Amino acid sequence: MNRVFLAAGLAAVAGLLALGGGASDSWAAQLDATINPNADVSPFKMSYLKTIHIWYEDGGVIGDELRGNDITISGQYDSSHPDVQSLIERLNAAIFQSGSQVGISDMSVDYTFGLYGGDERASIDYKIILSGELVNYVITKDTQKTLVDLGWRGLSVDGSVMIDGQEINDPFTFVEDNLPVTRDTISGTASERIFDKYLINADFVLEQPLENWHFLFDPTGINVDAGTFGLGDEISGFVKSSWTMGESNLQQGRQVEKIEEEIIMVDQEYVVKSIQSPDQGNLNIIGYGVIGILEGVEIAGVTSTAPSSTATGDFPIMIIYGMAGMAAVAGIAFFFVSNRALKNEKQGQQGIDPTHLVGYQTSSASGGYQTNRGEAQLKSDADYQMTRNHYEQEPPQRQQSEPSSALPAAVAEDATCGCAASVEMGSECDCQMQGSCICDHTCHCGDDLCKEMAESMR
Numbered sequence: 001m002n003r004v005f006l007a008a009g010l011a012a013v014a015g016l017l018a019l020g021g022g023a024s025d026s027w028a029a030q031l032d033a034t035i036n037p038n039a040d041v042s043p044f045k046m047s048y049l050k051t052i053h054i055w056y057e058d059g060g061v062i063g064d065e066l067r068g069n070d071i072t073i074s075g076q077y078d079s080s081h082p083d084v085q086s087l088i089e090r091l092n093a094a095i096f097q098s099g100s101q102v103g104i105s106d107m108s109v110d111y112t113f114g115l116y117g118g119d120e121r122a123s124i125d126y127k128i129i130l131s132g133e134l135v136n137y138v139i140t141k142d143t144q145k146t147l148v149d150l151g152w153r154g155l156s157v158d159g160s161v162m163i164d165g166q167e168i169n170d171p172f173t174f175v176e177d178n179l180p181v182t183r184d185t186i187s188g189t190a191s192e193r194i195f196d197k198y199l200i201n202a203d204f205v206l207e208q209p210l211e212n213w214h215f216l217f218d219p220t221g222i223n224v225d226a227g228t229f230g231l232g233d234e235i236s237g238f239v240k241s242s243w244t245m246g247e248s249n250l251q252q253g254r255q256v257e258k259i260e261e262e263i264i265m266v267d268q269e270y271v272v273k274s275i276q277s278p279d280q281g282n283l284n285i286i287g288y289g290v291i292g293i294l295e296g297v298e299i300a301g302v303t304s305t306a307p308s309s310t311a312t313g314d315f316p317i318m319i320i321y322g323m324a325g326m327a328a329v330a331g332i333a334f335f336f337v338s339n340r341a342l343k344n345e346k347q348g349q350q351g352i353d354p355t356h357l358v359g360y361q362t363s364s365a366s367g368g369y370q371t372n373r374g375e376a377q378l379k380s381d382a383d384y385q386m387t388r389n390h391y392e393q394e395p396p397q398r399q400q401s402e403p404s405s406a407l408p409a410a411v412a413e414d415a416t417c418g419c420a421a422s423v424e425m426g427s428e429c430d431c432q433m434q435g436s437c438i439c440d441h442t443c444h445c446g447d448d449l450c451k452e453m454a455e456s457m458r
Contacts, residue, residue: 137150
């Protein structure tokens with residue numbers, strides 16, 4: 001039975017590790033956007049990345065062209081360029097076709113394509129970044145809530161996209177323009193299809209329902225010391241609702257990279273492989289957001305106060321507040337009970353009243369030194385039976401030697417005669433307890449030990 005449980009546990013751990021995915025070359029598409037319902041425009045950023053590998057372990061004509069060959073092509077243009085304006089119009093048309101009313105008012109295009117040729121493999125990296133501003137994302141607004149359009153997420157364009165004479169949407173164009181031998185070798189082969197998919201494609205970001213995205217809200221902006229966290233002005237004074245996609249979890253399932261591979265035989269064997277990581281998404285809204293659908297378009301209902309549920313599984317937001325509040329309630333209850341128990345305890349003196357006690361000296365010493373040792377006893381023994389400890393046994397009575405009936409006044413006053421002083425106080429046993437006498441021969445102490453000592457000193 002234990003082996004069964006162990007095997008099940010190992011399988012569960014292996015499943016969790018598998019959900020985590022592995023390292024990969026690049027993201028296919030990554031969205032980053034923060035929507036402020038109280039502003040007319042909000043920023044967005046969409047990145048498109050792809051990597052294609054070509055293996056030529058046995059050399060060949062492709063190996064001869066790519067080995068040690070490094071090429072980089074890049075460009076950056078804003079909306080003042082007519083080609084960028086044309087791309088904005090095509091993106092807005094695609095958004096409108098998806099049923100969304102959101103538009104892109106301003107945008108810049110930044111692209112970098114590079115070839116890096118190694119001894120046995122070459123990599124062609126593609127990166128396109130679109131950064132801009134969104135408008136018309138508020139559907140309706142009243143004193144209670146704001147409906148925000150989120151159906152614009154799939155920013156995709158099919159076909160050729162020319163920016164200042166450079167094709168940026170067709171991966172094979174880079175090969176055609178810069179690698180003529182490789183172009184002629186793979187053209188018409190099965191590997192050519194790997195270059196056919198357009199780069200500006202974020203369909204999966206839209207196809208993945210927001211209810212499957214991971215949802216969190218961050219109340220940092222409403223903290224008194226929110227400025228210490230380095231928050232932007234657009235977040236100050238508000239909470240932020242966040243939806244993220246791309247990580248492997250129970251809702252989105254296991255996210256794996258997209259791999260396409262072809263082996264071609266021309267003059268040598270070549271392997272062409274395309275690798276894309278799962279699409280990523282980070283969508284933030286200022287305020288408390290709850291996901292919904294309006295006429296087939298995903299929206300978010302945003303309020304300035306906490307709604308009754310979140311976007312994932314109708315999990316009540318107040319439960320999250322309750323988690324923090326429960327600790328405070330528990331602390332208050334603890335102090336309340338402790339204070340109540342303290343009040344129920346008897347206060348003041350719990351033993352014998354000190355006014356009923358009297359102190360007395362218990363010892364004296366020879367010479368000019370006398371200890372301050374003493375004890376306390378009741379002025380009257382009337383209440384002793386009520387206060388005595390019945391578990392203590394009475395110490396056995398010690399027989400005391402009869403003291404001398406009369407001692408010379410000089411002896412009684414002699415500070416060096418410690419035993420004589422003890423006899424006077426009725427506690428001459430001090431000498432016997434010590435096993436020696438501290439008196440000299442002039443002492444007339446009645447203790448036998450002192451008598452012997454005095455006799456021997458004559």
